[in-house]
Amino acid sequence: MEPQLSWYLALSAVLFTIGTTGVIIKRNIIAMFMCIELMLNAVNLTFVAFASFFQDVTGQLFVFIVMTVAAAEAAVGLGIIISIFRNRESLDVDDASILKL
Amino acid sequence: MENNLLSVIIFAPLAGAAINWLVGRRVRNERFIATVACGSVAISTIVAFYLAFNSHGALRTEEPLLDHIWTWLQVGNLRADFGLAMDRLSGTYALFITFVGLLIHIFAVGYMHGEAGFYRFFAYLNLFMFAMLTLVLADNFVLMFVGWEGVGLCSYLLIGYYFDRKEAGDAAKKAFITNRIGDWGFVLGIMLTSFVTGSVSFFAHPAAGEAAQTALSFFRNQPVESFTFGALFAGGATSIAILLFIGAAGKSAQIPLYVWLPDAMAGPTPVSALIHAATMVTAGVYMIVRCSEIFVHAPTAMFIVAIIGAATALFAATIGLAQNDIKKVLAYSTISQLGYMFLACGVGAFVAAIFHVITHAFFKALLFLGSGSVIHGMHHEQDMRRMGGLRKYMPVTFATMVTGWLAISGVPIFAGFFSKDEILWKTWSAAGLGSFSKVLWAIGAVTALLTAIYMTRMMVMTFWGKERFDAHHHKPHESPWVMTIPLIVLAVLSTVGGFIGIPYAFANRDINVIEHTLEPAVARMPDSVNTEHTDEHAEVNEERLLAGVSVVIALLGIGAGWVLFQRRPLLQMPRLLENKYYVDEIYDATLIRPIEVASREGLWKMFDIGVIDGLLHAIGDVVKEAGRLARYLQAGFVRGYAAIILLGALILIGLFAYLGFPLAR
Numbered sequence: 230m231e232p233q234l235s236w237y238l239a240l241s242a243v244l245f246t247i248g249t250t251g252v253i254i255k256r257n258i259i260a261m262f263m264c265i266e267l268m269l270n271a272v273n274l275t276f277v278a279f280a281s282f283f284q285d286v287t288g289q290l291f292v293f294i295v296m297t298v299a300a301a302e303a304a305v306g307l308g309i310i311i312s313i314f315r316n317r318e319s320l321d322v323d324d325a326s327i328l329k330l
Numbered sequence: 331m332e333n334n335l336l337s338v339i340i341f342a343p344l345a346g347a348a349i350n351w352l353v354g355r356r357v358r359n360e361r362f363i364a365t366v367a368c369g370s371v372a373i374s375t376i377v378a379f380y381l382a383f384n385s386h387g388a389l390r391t392e393e394p395l396l397d398h399i400w401t402w403l404q405v406g407n408l409r410a411d412f413g414l415a416m417d418r419l420s421g422t423y424a425l426f427i428t429f430v431g432l433l434i435h436i437f438a439v440g441y442m443h444g445e446a447g448f449y450r451f452f453a454y455l456n457l458f459m460f461a462m463l464t465l466v467l468a469d470n471f472v473l474m475f476v477g478w479e480g481v482g483l484c485s486y487l488l489i490g491y492y493f494d495r496k497e498a499g500d501a502a503k504k505a506f507i508t509n510r511i512g513d514w515g516f517v518l519g520i521m522l523t524s525f526v527t528g529s530v531s532f533f534a535h536p537a538a539g540e541a542a543q544t545a546l547s548f549f550r551n552q553p554v555e556s557f558t559f560g561a562l563f564a565g566g567a568t569s570i571a572i573l574l575f576i577g578a579a580g581k582s583a584q585i586p587l588y589v590w591l592p593d594a595m596a597g598p599t600p601v602s603a604l605i606h607a608a609t610m611v612t613a614g615v616y617m618i619v620r621c622s623e624i625f626v627h628a629p630t631a632m633f634i635v636a637i638i639g640a641a642t643a644l645f646a647a648t649i650g651l652a653q654n655d656i657k658k659v660l661a662y663s664t665i666s667q668l669g670y671m672f673l674a675c676g677v678g679a680f681v682a683a684i685f686h687v688i689t690h691a692f693f694k695a696l697l698f699l700g701s702g703s704v705i706h707g708m709h710h711e712q713d714m715r716r717m718g719g720l721r722k723y724m725p726v727t728f729a730t731m732v733t734g735w736l737a738i739s740g741v742p743i744f745a746g747f748f749s750k751d752e753i754l755w756k757t758w759s760a761a762g763l764g765s766f767s768k769v770l771w772a773i774g775a776v777t778a779l780l781t782a783i784y785m786t787r788m789m790v791m792t793f794w795g796k797e798r799f800d801a802h803h804h805k806p807h808e809s810p811w812v813m814t815i816p817l818i819v820l821a822v823l824s825t826v827g828g829f830i831g832i833p834y835a836f837a838n839r840d841i842n843v844i845e846h847t848l849e850p851a852v853a854r855m856p857d858s859v860n861t862e863h864t865d866e867h868a869e870v871n872e873e874r875l876l877a878g879v880s881v882v883i884a885l886l887g888i889g890a891g892w893v894l895f896q897r898r899p900l901l902q903m904p905r906l907l908e909n910k911y912y913v914d915e916i917y918d919a920t921l922i923r924p925i926e927v928a929s930r931e932g933l934w935k936m937f938d939i940g941v942i943d944g945l946l947h948a949i950g951d952v953v954k955e956a957g958r959l960a961r962y963l964q965a966g967f968v969r970g971y972a973a974i975i976l977l978g979a980l981i982l983i984g985l986f987a988y989l990g991f992p993l994a995r
Contacts, residue, residue, distance in 0.1 A: 253972050254969070255969075261969075322968045323969075325968075326966035326967050326968070327966065
């Protein structure tokens, strides 16, 4: 049986929900960060699925932009995480709820 | 007739006030300040005399001099200009205001010498002259009201001149607030006039676009209103007249609004002379005479004016009998004399009222300035119980005050005799009052007797008898020439000033200058036969007889005063009189206390704190509580924010899913 569009969308929705739930319930910054990446990739999957379904290359192009931005975001985000860890000796987000030291 | 010089009369003192306020306060040079102040009033005086007496002068022609400066208000039918008018009445007023004002300015240069607020005093005094002349020369009610309030303001400022003394500040506030009550009546009177007549102007001035029908000429063709109580509330001439009279009673210190004037003596003595004796307090008389056309159509109002005037005259005279402060005696005397003027207005003798205003301005300014000279010489002692025997220390002051004393007591040839006698005669012969005119005359006569007695008491306590002060410690001295010269000039005027109004009955010739001058400017009582120039023998004899009675009364009063007080100057007067019938206390208990209590307990503690503050606090509490709840949204936990974002996103998606996505269609 040919894979249907709805399969991709369902998988994407499941991945996105897992990512969202992870962002909300995880305390560890690294884990939250990975969940955000998961959400981005769930969206990417949707883009690619629609691009193939509509035979339109725009969706595939957009995925490249998302991946570029995600890479930049990962660099900045990891820098911030390292900085926080140096200052607080902790990766728990709730320990960083106060902006000043 | 247009004449632009008129504005110089009012604007010269204004310029003087501005210069003294802006420049005088910096240079602090008494000579400079005095020159500016007296010079500006001198310019007014010269211009006023020129305009009054030149060949087309205001006192020589029937037509008023007009100066339309600018159109001030034009709202619907109501038109009020900044316009001046000098007719025979306002011309007469302007003459004595500027002249007496000039003398008092000169006197004040000596009296206020060395005061720190010298510039301030003269700036206010000049401002007062501006306001007073605006009041008098205004050609409509509204501008007159501006002057009316202006003199009230200057009166307030000058009474409170010694603002570091509490009683001066209190007296200033009392004067201001009491006058507000009167002004309430005046404003309502002006409004009613403009409703009834459609105009607030005194003089028609068609060239400047004013209506030909003025507020005063409107009434000329109206019928005289009925002499009933109901006419007061009918909204016609009687209502207007009584409202205007309320204003006049406030400004001119008549019962029941007279209480501010005695307290106003807390100001410097030249102020008392200028504002509270010679000029401002006679503004009420001026206003009534200016509106005589309205008053003669309102017999009920006239009747009330006469009664209030007579009652005030008698009432104040009895209080004056028992005062120990030299200025308080003169203050009550002023109230009493103002009562005479209102009595004259009330019986329709408008010319006699103005005549008395003029002579009163001379002799009362003289007496006040004389008392100022005494106070100055006694190193600011005002209590007559600590004076006595001053005539050998200050001979010029003594001699001039003697003329003032004789003038106010009504001794023949002195000015007060003619004017007071004129009023008493006009009261006696008033038409339309029946035998009640005799009652009013009797009140006037008793007042004249009391006047002579209390003035004699004042003179005796001050100038005769033993010295009741330590002459070695501080020796009284005669005042410098800047103070004595105005005294001498006023003494001369108090002596000869009455000759402008010698009645026909005395001279057997028609030489009553004041009556001829003012007769065209005032309204005639509609029901009176022309009694002014009657040759009827009996009436002339009656007038002569009454004049004789007046003379006897005056001499009797002086004699009684002399006998009573020459030996015992410290004779205890009745407590009731010394305490002014406890009127201040009664007002305090019946009006001021209740207002105070109602304000404090009701308005402040209940309304302000309860309602207004309560409302504000309630609003504040609601905001605070909402903030306290909303604070949980901003807990500072990242996952919380993420959850809120998710929730928001879900709501939006749900909304779009429910309503459909609008762009897709």
